[in-house]
Amino acid sequence: MMDAGKKVVNVAGESKMEVRLLDKIKDEKMYFLLKNSDVFFANTLRRLMIEEVPVMAIETVEIRENSSALYDEILAHRFGLLPLKTDLKSYNMPQECTCKQEGCAKCTLKLTLSAKGPGMVYASGFKSKDPKVKPIFPKTPIVELFKDQEIKIEATAVLGKGKDHAKFCPGLFFYKNRPIIEIVKKDQITQQCIDSCPKKVFVLKNKKPEIDKDKVLKCDLCNACVEACKGAIKLESSNSDFIITIESFGQLSPKDIVIKAAEALDNKLKEFGNLLK
Amino acid sequence: MVRQGQKFRRVIGDYKMIIPIRCFSCGKPIAHLWEDYEKRVGKGEDRKKVLDDIGLERYCCRAVFLGHVDLLKDAAKFKKF
Ligand code: SF4
Ligand SMILES: [Zn+2]
Numbered sequence: 001m002m003d004a005g006k007k008v009v010n011v012a013g014e015s016k017m018e019v020r021l022l023d024k025i026k027d028e029k030m031y032f033l034l035k036n037s038d039v040f041f042a043n044t045l046r047r048l049m050i051e052e053v054p055v056m057a058i059e060t061v062e063i064r065e066n067s068s069a070l071y072d073e074i075l076a077h078r079f080g081l082l083p084l085k086t087d088l089k090s091y092n093m094p095q096e097c098t099c100k101q102e103g104c105a106k107c108t109l110k111l112t113l114s115a116k117g118p119g120m121v122y123a124s125g126f127k128s129k130d131p132k133v134k135p136i137f138p139k140t141p142i143v144e145l146f147k148d149q150e151i152k153i154e155a156t157a158v159l160g161k162g163k164d165h166a167k168f169c170p171g172l173f174f175y176k177n178r179p180i181i182e183i184v185k186k187d188q189i190t191q192q193c194i195d196s197c198p199k200k201v202f203v204l205k206n207k208k209p210e211i212d213k214d215k216v217l218k219c220d221l222c223n224a225c226v227e228a229c230k231g232a233i234k235l236e237s238s239n240s241d242f243i244i245t246i247e248s249f250g251q252l253s254p255k256d257i258v259i260k261a262a263e264a265l266d267n268k269l270k271e272f273g274n275l276l277k
Numbered sequence: 278m279v280r281q282g283q284k285f286r287r288v289i290g291d292y293k294m295i296i297p298i299r300c301f302s303c304g305k306p307i308a309h310l311w312e313d314y315e316k317r318v319g320k321g322e323d324r325k326k327v328l329d330d331i332g333l334e335r336y337c338c339r340a341v342f343l344g345h346v347d348l349l350k351d352a353a354k355f356k357k358f
């Protein structure tokens with residue numbers, strides 16, 4: 001582990017950015033450490049991920065029949081929020097499609113759902129024209145139908161961006177500053193100090209208090225340790241290192257989200273450069 | 278015409294009828310976890326343990342589950358307007 005606050009300087013004299021994968025939980029969550037960067041970059045990345053990475057979602061719904069207890073609008077809203085597995089290679093954004101927004105197979109996808117009561121209607125009941133794009137959580141309950149109730153729906157899914165509607169967000173993205181903890185006076189650390197930390201950052205090794213190197217990144221800067229043992233522990237937060245968490249809703253993998261966000265930044269800067277010429 | 282009180286009741290009713298697809302606050306899809314949760318809690322398991330197991334860590338998502346009552350069955354007895 002690198003010394004806190006010290007910057008890696010390359011030949012040109014600029015600080016070098018570093019990315020280190022900390023943990024990955026299936027295809028849902030990813031934690032990584034962004035070193036030698038700054039708040040502006042981390043936040044730009046965050047905004048690009050929630051605003052500029054396109055995912056599929058149901059945009060228009062044609063309700064042929066709905067005698068369920070839910071209003072048409074509620075049903076349509078529920079459909080819109082269903083996350084759909086997204087295949088970015090075979091679909092275009094409707095605004096950029098060659099069909100000039102008329103709606104072709106490259107930019108829209110039809111899904112149908114028809115069910116008769118009694119029984120629960122699940123997202124798995126959706127029949128998609130493209131087997132690759134379908135609701136990610138088939139067990140999602142949509143509406144419960146009772147006797148003599150029926151729904152018949154035709155929905156159109158498109159690619160969209162998070163800045164237009166929250167249903168097009170690929171996931172959650174948040175970061176915290178990396179904590180820098182230092183034991184200043186080792187002899188003043190009591191058992192009470194060690195126990196005060198909810199994340200168990202401090203451990204006793206050979207009766208000497210030490211900082212657990214693996215757990216220190218879990219620290220959430222709650223200040224409890226500093227209050228429990230006055231003056232013995234120094235706590236700071238780094239302004240250049242960030243612990244970033246990406247939680248995907250399932251449409252894309254966390255890795256794809258970061259890559260697409262970086263591409264979006266690239267395109268924006270290229271466009272800006274072209275305008276300056 | 279809908280009187281204010283009625284309108285308010287309808288809004289409350291709508292969201293309590295059936296589990297929301299996503300969490301109100303953070304947007305995580307949660308509806309697919311509901312039936313599992315309901316079954317396990319019905320068997321007498323501790324709510325905290327079940328919520329931890331199904332992977333709802335933030336208190337926004339947990340609150341949606343803890344406060345939810347399925348009222349669709351009762352609402353279905355009445356005519357829709
Ligand atoms: S700030 Fe809080 S979490 Fe971090 S080491 Fe101190 S007590 Fe533990
Ligand atoms: Zn098209």
Ligand SMILES: [Zn+2]
Pocket residue numbers: 300301302303304305335336337338339
């Ligand atoms: Zn939530």
